[in-house]
Amino acid sequence: MAIVTPLKTAAEQQLAQQYADAKAELPGGPAVRKLREDAFAGFEAKGLPHRRLESWRYTDLRTLLREARPLAEASKATDAVKARLAALKLDGLRLVLVDGAFAAELSDLDGIPEGVSVQSLADALISAREDLTRILSGPSVGADDTGLMLNTALMRDGVFVEIAAGVELEKPVVIVSLASGAEERAVFHRSVVLAGAQSKAAVVEVSEAAGDAAQQINGAIVFETGEGSEIQHVRLVSRQAAASVQVQSLLATIGAQAKFDSFALVCDAGTVRQQHFVRYAGEHSEMGLRGVNLLGGSEHSDVTLIVDHEVPHGTSRELFKSIIGGEATGVFQGKVIVRPHAQKTDGGMKSNALLLNEGASMFNKPELEIFADDVVCGHGATVAQIDGDQLFYLMARGLPRPQAEALVLQAFAGEAAEFIADESVRALVMSKVEAWLATREANSQVSTV
Numbered sequence: 135m136a137i138v139t140p141l142k143t144a145a146e147q148q149l150a151q152q153y154a155d156a157k158a159e160l161p162g163g164p165a166v167r168k169l170r171e172d173a174f175a176g177f178e179a180k181g182l183p184h185r186r187l188e189s190w191r192y193t194d195l196r197t198l199l200r201e202a203r204p205l206a207e208a209s210k211a212t213d214a215v216k217a218r219l220a221a222l223k224l225d226g227l228r229l230v231l232v233d234g235a236f237a238a239e240l241s242d243l244d245g246i247p248e249g250v251s252v253q254s255l256a257d258a259l260i261s262a263r264e265d266l267t268r269i270l271s272g273p274s275v276g277a278d279d280t281g282l283m284l285n286t287a288l289m290r291d292g293v294f295v296e297i298a299a300g301v302e303l304e305k306p307v308v309i310v311s312l313a314s315g316a317e318e319r320a321v322f323h324r325s326v327v328l329a330g331a332q333s334k335a336a337v338v339e340v341s342e343a344a345g346d347a348a349q350q351i352n353g354a355i356v357f358e359t360g361e362g363s364e365i366q367h368v369r370l371v372s373r374q375a376a377a378s379v380q381v382q383s384l385l386a387t388i389g390a391q392a393k394f395d396s397f398a399l400v401c402d403a404g405t406v407r408q409q410h411f412v413r414y415a416g417e418h419s420e421m422g423l424r425g426v427n428l429l430g431g432s433e434h435s436d437v438t439l440i441v442d443h444e445v446p447h448g449t450s451r452e453l454f455k456s457i458i459g460g461e462a463t464g465v466f467q468g469k470v471i472v473r474p475h476a477q478k479t480d481g482g483m484k485s486n487a488l489l490l491n492e493g494a495s496m497f498n499k500p501e502l503e504i505f506a507d508d509v510v511c512g513h514g515a516t517v518a519q520i521d522g523d524q525l526f527y528l529m530a531r532g533l534p535r536p537q538a539e540a541l542v543l544q545a546f547a548g549e550a551a552e553f554i555a556d557e558s559v560r561a562l563v564m565s566k567v568e569a570w571l572a573t574r575e576a577n578s579q580v581s582t583v
Contacts, residue, residue: 272385276411315345390416
């Protein structure tokens with residue numbers, strides 16, 4: 135019998151060499167090293183994800199990554215990085231990563247509230263806590279994802295945040311991940327947030343570049359929420375070179391009677407793959423995944439999620455809005471799994487997209503896998519153009535067409551953003567939406583002159 139050896143692409147060969155060169159220096163004790171080795175073995179067996187894998191059908195990472203960029207190392211805070219940090223108008227406990235490495239000198243370590251502990255992921259990886267590998271692994275529904283395997287193998291740093299039981303934070307925890315942008319690099323980072331029982335907090339992630347060089351970014355954040363906790367997560371992905379490629383993973387395990395909400399805004403970010411892996415670990419919990427994608431040029435945004443209802447009485451809601459112009463592409467792949475014993479599950483999933491011109495495209499693939507009989511679950515997906523009646527109503531009252539379109543689009547995006555509980559964070563999100571729409575409006579006015 136002939137033995138077939140799959141050919142490795144240049145990027146896959148480079149990644150294998152980079153892992154071989156770096157693994158001795160990557161932080162972690164024996165258990166973490168074993169986790170890394172198993173993850174990279176899984177990656178090597180499958181290779182970079184490609185269109186023949188159903189979950190990666192619309193985002194062919196093997197084609198996108200012709201070459202693997204050199205691994206980023208800890209870099210100094212450049213003037214560009216400091217300027218970008220100064221421009222961020224967001225109050226809270228700021229924790230900064232530069233090229234994936236925790237930058238203590240740029241973080242607000244003196245302002246850590248009582249009941250909250252913060253350390254770099256690198257320090258956590260070499261700690262002796264017995265539950266570390268379980269925490270890092272996250273829900274089992276994401277275990278076979280090759281993008282996440284690569285992150286597990288090569289994660290170098292991040293932040294590790296623990297919120298004690300009963301603690302309620304008045305201001306958000308802000309995790310800022312900046313690519314210095316001076317050179318094209320590959321960045322692998324992972325952060326962890328452990329929220330104790332009855333705790334309440336908002337966590338905001340900001341992913342940007344301080345320079346113009348294209349980046350290859352593979353980031354992940356892991357949440358574990360205790361019984362009765364309320365956690366709001368917001369991710370803002372923007373200001374990246376058009377040739378940048380990002381894989382951003384969210385792994386969440388939700389405890390009993392807990393509430394977990396996540397929102398993501400993607401704009402001006404090149405190619406972005408967002409993947410969500412969520413597991414219900416306790417009954418009577420509520421979870422929401424929502425987001426807005428603002429796409430133009432040749433940008434590509436892929437939202438892929440798996441929500442695993444393992445226990446009864448769980449409520450889940452997914453709502454994603456996409457505004458797509460130019461030659462951009464949007465993707466939504468959502469799967470809700472209801473296990474045999476997860477009776478009384480209530481799930482609703484929706485994707486809505488507006489295409490602004492003929493060159494724009496959107497792919498929707500919502501799925502339900504239901505193995506219980508006493509549930510209420512549904513999904514829907516729409517792809518349309520801007521409502522002509524709405525435009526007519528606004529233009530009949532004297533608004534120019536570009537301004538009328540901007541108002542309609544703002545309301546469309548705002549339907550998903552209104553679920554953000556923190557007013558300051560919601561205002562920041564909408565200000566970014568308005569700025570993107572203003573740029574589009576200005577371009578529209580120029581093109582009609």
